[in-house]
Amino acid sequence: MILDKINSPEDLKKLPIEELDDLAAEIRQGLMNRLSKIGGHFGPNFGIVEATIALHYVFNSPVDKFVFDVSHQCYTHKILTGRKYGYFDDSRFNDISGYTNPDESVHDFFNIGHTSTSVSLACGLAKGRDLRGAKENIIAIIGDGSLSGGEALEGLDFASELKSNFIIVVNDNDMSIAENHGGLYSNLRALRESGGKSECNLFKAMGLDYIYVNDGNDISSLIQAFNKVKDIDHPVVVHINTQKGKGYKYAETNREEWHWHSPFDPETGAPKGGYNGESYEGNTCQYLLDKMKKDEKVVTLVAAVPVVIGFTEDKRKEAGSQFVDVGIAEEHAVAMASGIAKNGGKPIFATNSTFFQRTYDQISQDLCINGNAATLLNCNASVYGLNDVGHLGIYDIPMMSNIPNLVYLAPVNYEEYMAMLDWSIEQNQYPVAIRMPCGPVKHTDEQVDTDYSSLNKYKVTKEGSGIAIIALGNFYNIGEDLAAKIEAATGVEPTLINPRYITGLDTELLEKLKTNHTKIVTLEDGILSGGFGEKIASFYGPSEIKVFNYGLKKEFLDRYNVEDVMRDNRIVPELIMEDLGL
């Protein structure tokens, strides 16, 4: 194998250009090995193999610095920078992350999990270089749908002010995660169709120099282009036309399905194992489809991740103009939802907890100050959600619940979730966010409330005494378990409470608990810092009641084991009982 000789970009540079195509084929074998066995970002990486080889062939990493946007397209970069074991050695898959990671290699400069950040981060590297009087090349590699994100557009707009070496490679594979959305993609198309010659040019309109590479999977064209811009003295865009999923027929044909893929059989493309049962995603999709059919004013918005609520291509078609994918543009989505609600529509915007972070100001200013009745559906907001450092869903309670006017709800089972969602869509008093439950679907036979307009009324599910357990959302079942264990150990039944509302205290109930309780336990599925339990502790601060808050420490976790994290944070009935002196 040629790859046997490649342990760093230095080794790559020794190869004659003619061998590089064979190298690309070998790299795809490594990608296929890893991806078919443990899953990962398939399409983006298969599409950018040649461009990455050409970049490392021409530039001198790590003196010259690459910043990959959505760093999930960095697999070939990892293979070429001493980490091929992560693709070829099955026992070492977990030694590397799915994103660039400075802890792994000096060739990686940032840990990047969110899109649209590369141009701004790389502008910073360029400015740092200029302040030091150094001369290295700084190269941002953006694309795969990231261009529509506000941060990327701010960065593109600013870049021309640098007036020094700065190279932006636009990897144009004509796709986001799902199909691309937004007017700028029509300009990319016009540029592709004119061989880069269209006078109307987004990048030139942003004040940037521009060159075009028609076949972005042809290594020698790419090498030629990169040589042309190497050591350039001003910012330039290199627009390369690549094929997402290149080299694997199923991925070339069905680009959305193969953007990220779970383990599969390389021969047939068929997923291995997988889950076809009931899910919150699938149920949400079905509910919303029915709702939209019955009411033409209901509209569902997503920002490039329709899958978080199960909207596959066929379902999107079924919903028609009542389904809007704004592309990677979360800020726009929240503001637009506010506007829709203001003008008679019933909008639901769904995305992952980690991506709601991109919309703090829009939730506060565009939505909550204006009090418009939009519904935000927060997916994967849980320690059980995505577990890499760039996509954690454990910070949304402090992030969102302290914004005035927002009603943030935490359902504990399927029936309550659906009742809350339906109530939220139909009411027109409040901006509402709902923490979609995470994990297997839990059903209840008990009656759930259908009206949540009397805010901050907690639900006492077991009347007891001595100890009261206030167990929020996904951790309600831990509260149930804890209650049973306490009763078994002490003979006294504790009170169990499903608070339902994250954004406010049921002060009447909390007052009442004082009469026959001495200890309060709170449980929440997220970091404690700034969250729900601390508010309960503050409420009881001046009183005799003792409060024990359970949740996660404020820290960045990466590729964690849930059980370890739960134990480290003592979110285990036995450990809690120890703390309570039982």
Next chain:
Amino acid sequence: MILDKINSPEDLKKLPIEELDDLAAEIRQGLMNRLSKIGGHFGPNFGIVEATIALHYVFNSPVDKFVFDVSHQCYTHKILTGRKYGYFDDSRFNDISGYTNPDESVHDFFNIGHTSTSVSLACGLAKGRDLRGAKENIIAIIGDGSLSGGEALEGLDFASELKSNFIIVVNDNDMSIAENHGGLYSNLRALRESGGKSECNLFKAMGLDYIYVNDGNDISSLIQAFNKVKDIDHPVVVHINTQKGKGYKYAETNREEWHWHSPFDPETGAPKGGYNGESYEGNTCQYLLDKMKKDEKVVTLVAAVPVVIGFTEDKRKEAGSQFVDVGIAEEHAVAMASGIAKNGGKPIFATNSTFFQRTYDQISQDLCINGNAATLLNCNASVYGLNDVGHLGIYDIPMMSNIPNLVYLAPVNYEEYMAMLDWSIEQNQYPVAIRMPCGPVKHTDEQVDTDYSSLNKYKVTKEGSGIAIIALGNFYNIGEDLAAKIEAATGVEPTLINPRYITGLDTELLEKLKTNHTKIVTLEDGILSGGFGEKIASFYGPSEIKVFNYGLKKEFLDRYNVEDVMRDNRIVPELIMEDLGL
């Protein structure tokens, strides 16, 4: 006066076009009356008088809907929609806000204080209209520097997907608050210079239709253009070339100074009263200028509000390439700061607390996950800061202090502030944010620490017993006052603590306090919810210690009186003593 007849847009439509120039002159009298007496956004409003008259002459508000971006350019709109009293009747200045406000009028659809939101909000109104099957015109009026904001660019990119009536008026006055920054403004210039005919066109590159009005202060040209796009069946940009500050010579000449202006003498333009003494802004500017001269690796970043750290035009020139105004692009600024720190620079990014809200995700992902040693300087983060609902500075503690890895510091006086700032710039371990003190400069004779790298070490400034007061940042002086009053009343000196670190607990000290204290009082200048005091309450939750948290309620305030707010929240030594049973 013609205005005597104008109580609504209906009345305006009855006027012959020939009278509209006289009307514009009368409106400028009203603007001058209000602005010279109570201050406000001068340049943006003087520049957009004619365009606003033309909009109301052509369209049918409130059925047709206007969304003003940075709604501080809405004064003429207010005069024409029944609120002229706010400009001509000195006794009623305070009856209206400086922004659009749905509580004031059915002609206002959103309360908008942050820039770059109009296109997305208006996209929502358009989608809501389409869902209802209605036909009104939806018009976003953007400009005055707002175009460079990520949300605006996301909105522009999305707008073409609407495929129905949508009109974006780009008010191009060639200025942001300070001069414009970003490559797109070179395209606006090319469009102005070519009479709108340049083939390279940002708006067309975003997939939008486009028309140009060369004299954006000429009412009949504007009326003609707006008539052309009225009832259009697809999205279109109307690019109008206006003059910021039009009609007042000082404002036409010195556009930055007159963007917002304090009360002044209309004859001479000279500010009335005003403050020329020592200020945190001025001192920060001087410190940073000195620092940058001594160290070429230090760089100061702002996002269109250089004034928050006193960088007037002359100071910016003095700093040269070590001062970077990224324009209205806060997301970019934080990511760029992270990149600068990564590549050997020492970046400081300063903006208002309210605008840091626009960068939650960048602080978390681009900066803190990567642990780069950038300094964020948080200005006007206080109940004593800006007091309109769109610019409140009381939410940053919950917003920022719960992000892992960030070190957030709250200095209590000038010397401590400068020591923290200097330490932060020179260290390379942590991303650091500093809450710049608000209000008059306070000095101390006492020694302040110069090294803050041992995190979360609170400073005991008075050793006492019984009650401990932990008084954060701007409220430290209330803590001092409270301590003195408690000692006077009880004869026992309380312990007084300057915690300095917002982002962590000094658990060793807090443990130690248990030995000879029974009550802890916390004081913080911001909302309690998700903030500092609740963490102290949670720490002591399982113990015998009683905790009393003081800070602001979680709510949106608008044009408040500080004393009322302090009293409502019982942040008054006498009321706190009452709560403590003293």
